[in-house]
Amino acid sequence: MKHSARVGPALARLPEVDPAIAALALWCSYRDTDGPTATEGDIIRIGPEFPLLPISEQTGLIAHHVLHVALRHSARRGAARERYGARFRPEQYDLACDALVNEALLQGGHALPRPAVRAAEIVALLPVEERPGNVLADWDSDQLYAAMRVASAEQASGGDGQIERYALAQGFTPDLQDSDPDKTEADVWAGRIEQAMSAGQRAGSGIGAIMTRFGDLPKAVVPWEIKLRRLLNKALAQHPRQTHRRPARGWLARDAYARQTGGAQPVFEPGMTRDDRRPRLVIGLDTSSSLRRETLDMFAAEASSAVRNSGAEAHLLGFETEVHFRGRMSHADAMGGISMRSGGGTDYGDALEEAEALAPSMIIMLTDLDAPTAFRVSAPVLWAVPAPPRIEPRFGEVLVIEDFA
Numbered sequence: 001m002k003h004s005a006r007v008g009p010a011l012a013r014l015p016e017v018d019p020a021i022a023a024l025a026l027w028c029s030y031r032d033t034d035g036p037t038a039t040e041g042d043i044i045r046i047g048p049e050f051p052l053l054p055i056s057e058q059t060g061l062i063a064h065h066v067l068h069v070a071l072r073h074s075a076r077r078g079a080a081r082e083r084y085g086a087r088f089r090p091e092q093y094d095l096a097c098d099a100l101v102n103e104a105l106l107q108g109g110h111a112l113p114r115p116a117v118r119a120a121e122i123v124a125l126l127p128v129e130e131r132p133g134n135v136l137a138d139w140d141s142d143q144l145y146a147a148m149r150v151a152s153a154e155q156a157s158g159g160d161g162q163i164e165r166y167a168l169a170q171g172f173t174p175d176l177q178d179s180d181p182d183k184t185e186a187d188v189w190a191g192r193i194e195q196a197m198s199a200g201q202r203a204g205s206g207i208g209a210i211m212t213r214f215g216d217l218p219k220a221v222v223p224w225e226i227k228l229r230r231l232l233n234k235a236l237a238q239h240p241r242q243t244h245r246r247p248a249r250g251w252l253a254r255d256a257y258a259r260q261t262g263g264a265q266p267v268f269e270p271g272m273t274r275d276d277r278r279p280r281l282v283i284g285l286d287t288s289s290s291l292r293r294e295t296l297d298m299f300a301a302e303a304s305s306a307v308r309n310s311g312a313e314a315h316l317l318g319f320e321t322e323v324h325f326r327g328r329m330s331h332a333d334a335m336g337g338i339s340m341r342s343g344g345g346t347d348y349g350d351a352l353e354e355a356e357a358l359a360p361s362m363i364i365m366l367t368d369l370d371a372p373t374a375f376r377v378s379a380p381v382l383w384a385v386p387a388p389p390r391i392e393p394r395f396g397e398v399l400v401i402e403d404f405a
Contacts, residue, residue, distance in 0.1 A: 021200075029043045037065065039176055040176075054111070059111070063110055071101070072186060088213060092152070095174075096122075140217075235362035236281060243289045250273075251266060254266040281381075284352070284366065285317070289368040296366070348373055382396060385400055
């Protein structure tokens with residue numbers, strides 16, 4: 001494909017105004033298109049409106065798309081679509097990516113076509129307790145998107161919320177297209193960005209001069225849903241077990257050889273057979289914990305999928321100091337019947353004892369882990385928590401399920 005003829009002046013000006021982005025621009029491809037300027041993977045498609053802008057805005061706009069490429073926003077958008085499924089809102093994810101990129105560029109002295117969405121203005125629309133200290137340093141696009149989803153759901157009452165109205169007022173138009181999440185390597189781009197930022201700091205201009213820490217750097221992180229899926233599939237898989245109803249194949253061969261040669265008969269060895277016992281999963285939900293309904297829905301979708309694929313039997317236990325809810329889990333909405341409470345204490349003993357009595361293949365405890373874990377069970381236990389615990393549990397494995405990195 002032919003290199004873009006429209007982008008030349010802006011690329012030529014980039015080294016003068018922003019050495020960091022100029023270095024990153026070398027790794028991008030540029031193609032002219034009849035549609036609007038947009039990013040797909042590492043390709044930036046330049047629309048016919050691009051050369052009509054003032055040269056300062058052309059430079060800012062191409063810097064905007066170079067950062068989209070460097071931060072792997074197309075690939076991360078594709079990964080988010082897989083992660084959220086039908087609940088994914090691509091326009092809102094694009095808004096989060098654009099807002100962070102624009103915030104960095106405007107703080108770095110770039111000119112952008114106005115009006116432009118900004119992360120600082122979106123954060124101001126979030127609940128006070130949800131706002132980060134420094135959105136560019138502390139949050140990435142996935143965290144901003146997750147916070148926007150929750151805020152939009154809480155703000156909307158029969159219509160759009162404040163964030164949607166803000167995007168409409170700013171004339172926001174999505175400029176990202178999905179690409180394969182595995183096609184571009186996060187660690188490679190993270191290294192390129194680190195080198196580019198160092199060059200910008202030495203030059204004293206552009207975003208490299210004002211950013212000592214950038215939270216939206218590409219990360220080679222496995223989402224918690226994937227980790228959960230692997231753990232569930234492993235725990236619920238049916239494994240062969242010993243049976244005394246049939247001998248092992250090796251024993252048959254040794255026994256036949258002993259009979260032919262007149263040797264001593266070997267000691268009997270049991271054979272293996274398919275374990276036809278149905279695997280069983282027990283999920284204990286601490287209803288006094290701070291888990292968000294959004295997170296519980298995502299967890300339930302993963303658990304119900306694993307249960308369906310394995311043919312397992314799944315039990316739900318709602319508890320605080322004692323178990324107060326018992327039910328079976330057969331679909332992703334099963335947790336909707338358990339009401340979350342606040343202000344109560346937590347004790348794991350009763351829930352773990354009842355879960356152990358069900359002879360499970362695995363026990364998952366959805367909780368804050370803010371109570372002692374003295375009661376030990378023989379079944380594998382997974383503590384699914386919204387944040388890393390202050391004190392590690394005495395047994396079991398910990399999975400942080402509200403880490404949007």
